[in-house]
């Protein structure tokens with residue numbers, strides 16, 4: 102008999118969650134390696150890429166201010182040159198509890214928010230293809246409380262790349278610690294100021310497949326050029342406190358019925374669509 106293989110993915114007990122919460126509060130992001138087997142991420146990527154390619158074929162003729170299409174057929178847009186966004190349909194292999202109900206992610210969010218009453222509010226993706234360029238520095242959320250940097254953020258993106266990310270293929274770049282900026286007069290100036298001023302070095306999130314990371318959407322960041330020969334796909338699941346009004350997930354009733362009790366609670370605000 103061969104000895105049992107040690108698990109290759111991590112559990113909540115493998116992390117110092119208080120320290121991870123401190124990282125998120127101080128830096129505006131935190132990373133968790135080895136949350137999902139790389140082979141599972143590969144299967145997600147295999148299902149994802151043909152969809153993204155179809156969307157790209159449809160949208161490549163123009164950069165468009167609005168996402169269009171239906172989630173199941175491909176809702177998204179070319180956001181900047183060679184950089185595509187796409188919603189993820191709530192169906193296998195994307196609707197995997199190991200992903201949206203990941204025990205480490207949920208334990209972390211419960212520790213941060215002090216409650217398990219939060220919702221899954223988006224399933225989306227950001228995908229720089231070869232030839233994409235720097236995005237302007239930006240935040241992903243409007244200033245919820247002008248003049249007051251809320252100590253607790255009500256809404257996060259939990260992201261996971263579908264390939265290892267690097268300086269070459271357009272890894273995410275973040276200016277740590279900027280999540281508490283709350284001067285409304287500065288909101289439209291960040292890109293100009295960061296390009297002209299003298300600041301500490303920005304941080305690149307060069308991540309290996311199977312890593313999940315939590316993005317405080319207030320933290321200044323930008324996409325970077327992809328100079329590789331492949332698309333750098335990254336999926337994002339949003340988790341939000343109940344009072345934070347944002348998007349909802351679309352799913353068929355049969356998919357909702359499959360959810361665990363916890364999944365049903367987290368996805369109770371989903372829009373039920375015809376299969």
Ligand SMILES: O=C(O)CCC(=O)C(=O)O
Pocket residue numbers: 180227228229236241271272273274322323324325335
């Ligand atoms: O995925 C990336 O590298 C950055 C994308 C981004 O920040 C955005 O589109 O809001």
Ligand SMILES: [Fe+2]
Pocket residue numbers: 239240241322
């Ligand atoms: Fe962004």
